[in-house]
Amino acid sequence: MTAPAWCRGLLRLLAPPHRREELVGDLDEAHALRVRRRGRIVGTVLTAVETLDVGRAMLMVRSAPGRRGPRFAISRLDFVLGMRMLVRYPGLTVLGGLAMAFAIFVGAGTYEFLTQVARPELPLPEGDRVVGIRLWNAAAGSEEEQAAFELALWQRELTTMEAVGAYRTARRNLTTADGPGLPEIVAQMTPSGFRVAGVAPALGRPFTEADAARGSKGVVIIGHGVWQRRFGGDPAIIGTTVRLGDEVRTVVGVMPAGFAFPVMHGVWTPERFGTGTVAPGEGPEIRVFGRLAAHASLDDARRELERLNAGLAAEYPATYQHIRPQVTPYARSVLGLPGSVSGGLITTVLMASNLPILLFIVLVAGNVALLLFARAAAREGEMVVRSALGASRGRIIGQLFAEALVLATLAAVLGLAATGYGMRGLFAAVEHLNDGASLPFWFRPGLSAETVVYTMLLTVLVAAVAGGLPGIKVTRGIGDQLRRATAGGGGFRFGGIWTALIVIQIAVMVNVPIVTVATRQEGQKELLEDLPIQGEAYLAARLAMDDPGVSGNAAAADRARRFAATLQRLDERLTADPRVGGVTFTERLPREYHPWRQIEVEGGAAPPPDARGHRLASTSVAVDYFDVMRTPVLSGRNFTASDPAGPGVVIVTRTFADRVLAGQSPVGRRIRYLATEEYRDPDQAPGPWLEIVGVVPDLGTRSGYGPHGIFHPVEPGGTRGMNAVVHVRSGNAMDFAHELRTATTALDPAMRVAELRTLDRVTESTREFYDFWFRLLVAVTVVSLVLSLGGVYAVLAFTAAQRTREIGIRMALGSSRTAVVRAVFRRPFVQVILGTAVGVGLFPGLAMASGGGLPDLKWAALTVAYFLLMTAVCLTACVVPTLRVLRIAPADALRTEG
Numbered sequence: 001m002t003a004p005a006w007c008r009g010l011l012r013l014l015a016p017p018h019r020r021e022e023l024v025g026d027l028d029e030a031h032a033l034r035v036r037r038r039g040r041i042v043g044t045v046l047t048a049v050e051t052l053d054v055g056r057a058m059l060m061v062r063s064a065p066g067r068r069g070p071r072f073a074i075s076r077l078d079f080v081l082g083m084r085m086l087v088r089y090p091g092l093t094v095l096g097g098l099a100m101a102f103a104i105f106v107g108a109g110t111y112e113f114l115t116q117v118a119r120p121e122l123p124l125p126e127g128d129r130v131v132g133i134r135l136w137n138a139a140a141g142s143e144e145e146q147a148a149f150e151l152a153l154w155q156r157e158l159t160t161m162e163a164v165g166a167y168r169t170a171r172r173n174l175t176t177a178d179g180p181g182l183p184e185i186v187a188q189m190t191p192s193g194f195r196v197a198g199v200a201p202a203l204g205r206p207f208t209e210a211d212a213a214r215g216s217k218g219v220v221i222i223g224h225g226v227w228q229r230r231f232g233g234d235p236a237i238i239g240t241t242v243r244l245g246d247e248v249r250t251v252v253g254v255m256p257a258g259f260a261f262p263v264m265h266g267v268w269t270p271e272r273f274g275t276g277t278v279a280p281g282e283g284p285e286i287r288v289f290g291r292l293a294a295h296a297s298l299d300d301a302r303r304e305l306e307r308l309n310a311g312l313a314a315e316y317p318a319t320y321q322h323i324r325p326q327v328t329p330y331a332r333s334v335l336g337l338p339g340s341v342s343g344g345l346i347t348t349v350l351m352a353s354n355l356p357i358l359l360f361i362v363l364v365a366g367n368v369a370l371l372l373f374a375r376a377a378a379r380e381g382e383m384v385v386r387s388a389l390g391a392s393r394g395r396i397i398g399q400l401f402a403e404a405l406v407l408a409t410l411a412a413v414l415g416l417a418a419t420g421y422g423m424r425g426l427f428a429a430v431e432h433l434n435d436g437a438s439l440p441f442w443f444r445p446g447l448s449a450e451t452v453v454y455t456m457l458l459t460v461l462v463a464a465v466a467g468g469l470p471g472i473k474v475t476r477g478i479g480d481q482l483r484r485a486t487a488g489g490g491g492f493r494f495g496g497i498w499t500a501l502i503v504i505q506i507a508v509m510v511n512v513p514i515v516t517v518a519t520r521q522e523g524q525k526e527l528l529e530d531l532p533i534q535g536e537a538y539l540a541a542r543l544a545m546d547d548p549g550v551s552g553n554a555a556a557a558d559r560a561r562r563f564a565a566t567l568q569r570l571d572e573r574l575t576a577d578p579r580v581g582g583v584t585f586t587e588r589l590p591r592e593y594h595p596w597r598q599i600e601v602e603g604g605a606a607p608p609p610d611a612r613g614h615r616l617a618s619t620s621v622a623v624d625y626f627d628v629m630r631t632p633v634l635s636g637r638n639f640t641a642s643d644p645a646g647p648g649v650v651i652v653t654r655t656f657a658d659r660v661l662a663g664q665s666p667v668g669r670r671i672r673y674l675a676t677e678e679y680r681d682p683d684q685a686p687g688p689w690l691e692i693v694g695v696v697p698d699l700g701t702r703s704g705y706g707p708h709g710i711f712h713p714v715e716p717g718g719t720r721g722m723n724a725v726v727h728v729r730s731g732n733a734m735d736f737a738h739e740l741r742t743a744t745t746a747l748d749p750a751m752r753v754a755e756l757r758t759l760d761r762v763t764e765s766t767r768e769f770y771d772f773w774f775r776l777l778v779a780v781t782v783v784s785l786v787l788s789l790g791g792v793y794a795v796l797a798f799t800a801a802q803r804t805r806e807i808g809i810r811m812a813l814g815s816s817r818t819a820v821v822r823a824v825f826r827r828p829f830v831q832v833i834l835g836t837a838v839g840v841g842l843f844p845g846l847a848m849a850s851g852g853g854l855p856d857l858k859w860a861a862l863t864v865a866y867f868l869l870m871t872a873v874c875l876t877a878c879v880v881p882t883l884r885v886l887r888i889a890p891a892d893a894l895r896t897e898g
Contacts, residue, residue, distance in 0.1 A: 096372065103415070103462065131291070168287065185265050189268050423445045506839060585622040597618050632696070652696075
């Protein structure tokens with residue numbers, strides 16, 4: 001086991017050439033010993049600390065007296081002075097600290113997320129030995145998931161595996177004795193699955209092979225969350241009978257908190273997929289996993305799988321000609337990462353993905369460096385005196401670096417706290433967006449030790465840029481500065497690099513509010529469009545039938561008939577309730593995302609908005625949909641009971657008539673589909689012609705191409721899943737949710753009810769997700785604005801301080817205050833105007849992309865207005881320095897500089 005790549009690279013960079021390999025080898029041995037004794041996380045942290053200590057020592061040796069170059073040295077006193085500077089300059093501390101904290105928050109959060117995706121670690125005993133096994137079809141470039149035949153072979157023959165198992169995911173209603181059925185994510189798993197995971201139940205027992213035998217009594221194991229949520233943490237749960245879908249099962253175990261293997265499961269049932277009766281390429285679609293034996297490595301398992309596959313290819317050449325078995329770390333197999341990609345390459349890709357974030361951090365640190373440079377310039381006298389008393393250039397740079405490091409360390413603490421909060425918020429938003437479904441169990445909303453170490457490195461980088469660069473600048477030619485300062489000319493000057501930095505900073509800041517506002521407006525346009533109904537009076541629920549796990553056309557037809565019959569009985573039962581004003585069914589809810597379809601209109605249509613043609617949303621609805629939704633038919637007719645079985649007819653929205661037919665009546669016209677979002681084969685034949693029989697108001701058909709849409713008539717149960725929409729006459733429609741769920745479970749325990757909400761809250765989870773990113777953009781906007789204003793202020797304040805003597809002389813010679821202000825602030829004004837102009841130059845393109853459709857003159861007026869606004873905002877930073885200049889008395893200025 002080798003030390004982290006960055007530790008090895010740092011030693012190779014700093015060590016003498018003749019000792020590089022020796023030191024790296026010693027580091028690897030020490031790291032392996034620490035990991036074995038203290039665990040991977042603690043061992044990695046200790047190795048990182050040792051690397052930094054060794055690196056610092058080698059830097060001190062390189063800069064020792066007698067060597068060329070300045071000696072870079074830091075003492076404890078420098079950090080004490082750094083703390084005092086934080087108190088002495090509170091404005092700079094708050095501004096620079098918040099900017100650094102935000103940069104570290106972005107960097108640490110991005111690194112943590114990318115690490116969990118690219119290098120996931122299973123929170124299981126020896127989780128790195130759990131692997132995923134799959135069959136890859138090299139000819140088709142896809143995975144073959146019907147692997148029951150191979151599973152039986154691998155369970156018998158693989159010697160490199162302690163255990164091999166498989167699972168498939170299902171959703172089932174879990175019904176208790178005192179409550180309605182609620183859907184749960186179920187893992188239909190071989191009994192060996194718990195041995196692969198290496199985790200025993202907290203209560204009860206795991207599955208045995210007898211549990212999976214044909215004819216055995218049905219048993220179930222539940223997760224800790226289900227145990228707490230559905231059974232109140234009852235310690236006597238073992239032996240309790242529950243209904244899982246159609247089946248009655250006995251609870252035999254409860255898993256520990258946090259256990260959700262294989263992915264995000266909370267309920268487990270025993271299955272036996274690999275049997276001698278299954279032929280190659282047949283059986284259910286499953287995912288296979290295993291645990292490496294103590295003596296075996298990943299490469300050993302790959303070689304053994306290849307040997308077994310060669311035997312299968314010889315026996316079944318037609319089936320296995322293009323099949324290649326692959327074994328990869330388990331989490332990578334679930335996430336679909338390529339099996340042939342090495343860990344080193346993934347690390348390289350991870351670092352490359354993080355590069356733009358590092359550039360952003362360097363930019364923010366450069367902005368803070370501008371502020372610190374102005375502060376260092378204000379301490380010009382102190383620097384010059386210290387140099388005159390014998391302090392080396394490296395010693396002064398070290399002091400400035402230490403001061404910046406103190407500020408960066410405080411910012412890192414704040415940034416890490418914000419990262420932890422942000423990760424928790426992001427995970428909660430994702431889970432809420434997925435209707436409560438959690439992420440894979442190895443994803444964690446906290447921070448890993450590796451991210452903390454990475455943040456430590458970011459802190460050093462930020463301090464080096466923010467403190468080291470100003471230190472190098474202010475100490476360059478410090479002897480000449482002593483002479484100039486003594487002559488009253490001032491020592492330090494802002495150069496071209498700092499000017500360019502200010503211009504770029506302002507240009508970026510100018511565009512950030514545009515992006516933020518455009519994102520907000522686009523989200524509101526998509527998610528908050530008005531509906532011609534009272535959404536709070538309609539309760540919606542997603543209905544689906546359990547998959548019985550039996551394949552074939554006959555089984556699918558039986559399932560469809562059962563689904564349709566249950567929906568019909570549910571309609572009759574709910575309609576009989578006096579509180580219900582109507583029940584209907586739809587494939588997609590209003591304001592829910594609808595996959596787009598590209599259409600062709602017989603006889604021609606209005607010019608499409610672009611080369612992609614007319615694309616719009618479509619959905620299937622019950623024939624009484626518009627009646628229950630209290631939506632009038634504007635022209636033509638409504639659907640009738642004979643429409644689903646008759647020739648193809650559709651109803652379109654009013655926007656369809658306006659945009660596709662340029663306001664002409666669509667009734668009687670015919671359309672057909674050319675392509676769909678799910679299937680976009682360029683050789684796809686057009687669909688059949690469909691007659692438009694009616695027009696209705698826009699009813700939330702949202703596909704990303706506008707509110708125009710098409711409705712198809714369908715019998716309830718005619719698709720694999722349907723949304724029930726119940727009109728509740730009075731009161732809160734959500735109060736009827738319990739009755740809907742109870743009635744559905746009573747009619748058919750295999751019918752699942754999910755995503756219960758009123759129509760006015762259909763997009764609530766999506767809106768909350770957008771709001772999370774909007775709040776993040778607002779934070780970026782505030783930081784960009786404050787940094788820009790702080791940078792301009794620092795430049796002007798520095799300029800005024802450096803030219804105090806000149807200002808006094810000018811005013812003593814009779815110059816007006818206006819002329820003095822103009823002379824002093826000409827360059828900063830040019831920087832503000834130039835930066836704003838560059839930024840606003842991108843405004844029309846960004847604004848057109850976000851909304852579009854406005855006349856050119858209006859865009860020109862908006863551009864000019866925004867330019868004037870942002871210029872005024874930036875120039876507000878000039879107010880305080882200007883007042884200081886106007887208050888300078890000539891006698892005081894001459895006395896100060898003399």
